[in-house]
Amino acid sequence: MTTMEAPVWRDEDVRGFGMAVGGRARVLRPTNSEQVAAAFAEVRAAGGSIALRGAGCSYGDAATAVGGSVLDLSAMNRIHDFDPATGIAVCEPGVTVRDLWRRSIGYGYWPKVVSGTMAVSMGGAASMNIHGKNNFALGSFGECVEWFDLMLPRGESVRCSRESDPELFHAAISGFGMLGCFTRLAIRTKRVHSGRLRVWGIVAKDLAHNLQILEDLRGKADYLVSWLDLHGKGAGLGRGLMHRADQMQPGEDPEGLRFFEPALQDVPTTLFGVVPKGWLWPGMWCAVHMRQVALVNWLKFRAGYREERQSPYLQTHGAFHFLLDYVPRWHWMTRPGGLIQFQPFVPAAQGERVLRTLIERCQQTGFVPYLGVLKRHRPDPFLMTHAVDGYSLAMDFAVSANQKRRQALWRFCQELADLVLEAGGRFYYAKDAVLLQSSFGRVHGEPAAARFRALKQRCDPDRILQTDLSRRLGV
Amino acid sequence: MRRMMRPRRWSGNDGGADVAFAAGAPSPLGMVSRTGTCIVVGASSGIGLALARRLAIAGRKVALVARRERELAAMAAQIDDALGRPAAVAYVHDVAAADDAEPLFARIEQELGPVDELHFVAGVMPDVALDEFDLAKDRLQVQVNLLGCIAWGNAAARRFLQRKAGCIVGVSSVAQDRGRVGRPVYNASKAGMDTYLEALRNRLWRHGVRVTTIRPGFVETPMTAGLQLKGAISADQAAAKILRARDAEKAIAYVPWKWRPIMFVIRSLPSFLFRRLSI
Numbered sequence: 001m002t003t004m005e006a007p008v009w010r011d012e013d014v015r016g017f018g019m020a021v022g023g024r025a026r027v028l029r030p031t032n033s034e035q036v037a038a039a040f041a042e043v044r045a046a047g048g049s050i051a052l053r054g055a056g057c058s059y060g061d062a063a064t065a066v067g068g069s070v071l072d073l074s075a076m077n078r079i080h081d082f083d084p085a086t087g088i089a090v091c092e093p094g095v096t097v098r099d100l101w102r103r104s105i106g107y108g109y110w111p112k113v114v115s116g117t118m119a120v121s122m123g124g125a126a127s128m129n130i131h132g133k134n135n136f137a138l139g140s141f142g143e144c145v146e147w148f149d150l151m152l153p154r155g156e157s158v159r160c161s162r163e164s165d166p167e168l169f170h171a172a173i174s175g176f177g178m179l180g181c182f183t184r185l186a187i188r189t190k191r192v193h194s195g196r197l198r199v200w201g202i203v204a205k206d207l208a209h210n211l212q213i214l215e216d217l218r219g220k221a222d223y224l225v226s227w228l229d230l231h232g233k234g235a236g237l238g239r240g241l242m243h244r245a246d247q248m249q250p251g252e253d254p255e256g257l258r259f260f261e262p263a264l265q266d267v268p269t270t271l272f273g274v275v276p277k278g279w280l281w282p283g284m285w286c287a288v289h290m291r292q293v294a295l296v297n298w299l300k301f302r303a304g305y306r307e308e309r310q311s312p313y314l315q316t317h318g319a320f321h322f323l324l325d326y327v328p329r330w331h332w333m334t335r336p337g338g339l340i341q342f343q344p345f346v347p348a349a350q351g352e353r354v355l356r357t358l359i360e361r362c363q364q365t366g367f368v369p370y371l372g373v374l375k376r377h378r379p380d381p382f383l384m385t386h387a388v389d390g391y392s393l394a395m396d397f398a399v400s401a402n403q404k405r406r407q408a409l410w411r412f413c414q415e416l417a418d419l420v421l422e423a424g425g426r427f428y429y430a431k432d433a434v435l436l437q438s439s440f441g442r443v444h445g446e447p448a449a450a451r452f453r454a455l456k457q458r459c460d461p462d463r464i465l466q467t468d469l470s471r472r473l474g475v
Numbered sequence: 476m477r478r479m480m481r482p483r484r485w486s487g488n489d490g491g492a493d494v495a496f497a498a499g500a501p502s503p504l505g506m507v508s509r510t511g512t513c514i515v516v517g518a519s520s521g522i523g524l525a526l527a528r529r530l531a532i533a534g535r536k537v538a539l540v541a542r543r544e545r546e547l548a549a550m551a552a553q554i555d556d557a558l559g560r561p562a563a564v565a566y567v568h569d570v571a572a573a574d575d576a577e578p579l580f581a582r583i584e585q586e587l588g589p590v591d592e593l594h595f596v597a598g599v600m601p602d603v604a605l606d607e608f609d610l611a612k613d614r615l616q617v618q619v620n621l622l623g624c625i626a627w628g629n630a631a632a633r634r635f636l637q638r639k640a641g642c643i644v645g646v647s648s649v650a651q652d653r654g655r656v657g658r659p660v661y662n663a664s665k666a667g668m669d670t671y672l673e674a675l676r677n678r679l680w681r682h683g684v685r686v687t688t689i690r691p692g693f694v695e696t697p698m699t700a701g702l703q704l705k706g707a708i709s710a711d712q713a714a715a716k717i718l719r720a721r722d723a724e725k726a727i728a729y730v731p732w733k734w735r736p737i738m739f740v741i742r743s744l745p746s747f748l749f750r751r752l753s754i
Contacts, residue, residue: 084545084546084548084549085545085549106520106524106550107549107550107553108549108552108553108556108557191556193556193557194557249559250556250557250558250559251557251558251559251560252559253557254532254557254558254559255532256557257528257531257532257553257554257557257558258525258528258529258532258711260528260553260557261524261525261528261709261710261711263695263709263710263711264709264711
């Protein structure tokens with residue numbers, strides 16, 4: 001919903017998706033690019049800084065500014081055009097993944113890259129250069145951006161494409177909101193021939209098996225993602241359930257034509273058709289706080305065998321992709337401390353060794369993630385990319401409300417980050433909450449870090465675009 | 476007897492496990508499905524599109540009729556692409572131009588073969604303020620919802636009567652049951668449409684032509700996108716229920732059925748009470 005009235009600053013609690021970081025900030029929600037420019041001018045005149053925020057789906061502090069100012073783009077949420085001939089949507093930055101697929105699926109198109117929650121905004125997806133379960137095949141979100149309009153901090157709006165300004169294009173995408181504010185983006189979606197995917201559940205008995213499946217199916221499958229039970233030890237270390245999904249060919253699933261209706265793509269809102277899923281998080285809270293996570297993980301792993309026997313099965317695109325939307329407010333299960341996600345990206349050659357070490361270290365120290373997700377990746381051309389030719393393991397840690405315990409978790413994650421960086425690994429700013437200033441150059445390489453800093457100087461000489469993340473990394 | 480001998484087809488169920496029978500193939504009960512072309516007027520979105528998809532899945536040739544060329548062409552292409560065979564043909568037509576219905580009907584028969592099923596789903600429901608009396612908006616609603624239905628209904632009825640076969644499904648609305656404060660002419664146009672369909676049914680039933688009036692309640696469609704409709708069903712669910720009503724040769728079907736008792740109560744409210752309510 002947009003309004004023509006000038007927006008007003010509001011004092012709000014602005015947190016990361018994991019709720020573990022963030023705090024009070026002044027928030028402005030512009031509804032058009034002129035209001036973005038006016039906000040930049042106001043902040044510059046006052047000698048202050050401002051953080052850009054999309055849907056607030058970054059787990060860490062990428063879209064927070066404790067005690068500062070936040071420009072929340074969620075009210076710029078119009079899809080200006082969707083061309084059914086090309087599948088290109090022209091969107092404002094606050095358009096969410098859900099808005100986009102609801103518009104495109106009726107025409108037989110699905111976004112090329114989607115996240116685990118459909119709440120993510122287009123501006124946020126481009127700034128963080130998000131990836132999906134098909135990163136190994138189609139690359140990152142930035143690769144489906146045709147062009148964008150970027151409002152620079154001094155109020156100048158530039159239209160930028162790969163051809164017109166390759167340097168800015170490849171840096172603004174992945175640049176975590178440091179160079180300017182996306183005010184319009186053209187996103188290419190892909191043709192799908194059914195509203196459903198063919199899905200397989202494959203039990204992986206350990207980490208090596210998981211990695212082997214990823215390698216065997218790479219090039220064959222359209223989507224691959226593995227849930228890991230990180231409580232598994234010994235021969236079961238790194239065990240999990242791989243999900244493979246393939247798109248249908250024309251005529252392969254005639255019944256799938258019905259599922260082009262957006263209402264049939266949304267994830268179910270009830271369990272067994274009766275229990276509202278919004279009521280489930282207290283049960284999950286009990287599992288976390290009564291230390292039953294290992295049991296829940298074991299049960300889920302055992303249930304994987306049943307799913308494997310029933311595979312393949314048909315599932316809508318929405319039901320396959322948006323697992324994080326299955327249980328509304330699921331992250332409340334980690335209250336009051338919240339959660340952080342630690343997601344290292346490790347080159348394939350070092351993959352098994354490093355990931356095994358990380359899991360073992362978690363089990364040795366007692367900081368065992370309640371959730372682990374393994375994916376395969378490939379490099380992309382973006383300057384601040386997190387992607388490598390290798391694997392990522394997303395590990396969700398519940399954060400204790402006890403400050404000592406919380407600090408210990410941060411130190412532990414920094415220790416893990418060292419292991420990853422020594423192996424040539426990278427990190428992803430949509431997830432990160434723990435990296436130190438000294439890590440920035442190690443993640444991207446000093447030449448890339450220097451190029452990014454030079455671009456920052458060119459686009460934002462007054463350094464008005466700052467977030468808690470950028471201050472932490474010294475960008 | 477006639478009822479048993481009439482050709483039938485199956486529209487399947489809601490659960491995604493529909494069995495589609497090729498046109499002309501016998502169904503499990505030994506009956507023969509319809510083989511002719513279907514026309515869906517208002518097929519570029521919402522219930523019309525969902526109906527067109529289900530008819531195409533069932534093996535029917537479907538003429539998609541709607542005003543928006545780009546959307547319509549895309550939807551026809553999508554149906555063909557998903558099914559892997561030609562099943563849908565787009566015909567751009569503004570339902571408000573009632574005189575064009577007859578020649579377009581003839582053209583569709585010429586290009587796709589005899590039509591034995593018409594679904595009239597086109598409808599407009601502009602936002603109207605409580606103190607607004609805008610003749611342009613009112614005229615459009617009468618032109619599309621009522622006159623459009625009459626034009627397409629007449630074109631189908633003339634042919635079906637001659638052939639003594641065929642079926643007409645008209646999507647009216649629960650809004651036709653009472654004149655309400657919010658949308659006087661939408662109510663009136665749908666009531667006119669409903670009465671026209673009833674007359675058509677009475678005129679044609681003795682000749683083996685079936686006319687079914689559908690009165691949908693809350694359905695998630697682009698037309699209702701801005702409204703907060705609690706308990707709305709999807710357009711695909713509505714389409715499944717409409718095709719079931721057609722197969723059961725119902726005269727009037729509320730979609731979903733719960734709207735029948737609800738509207739019974741609303742219709743039964745005396746005027747002195749109803750005018751005090753803001754429903």
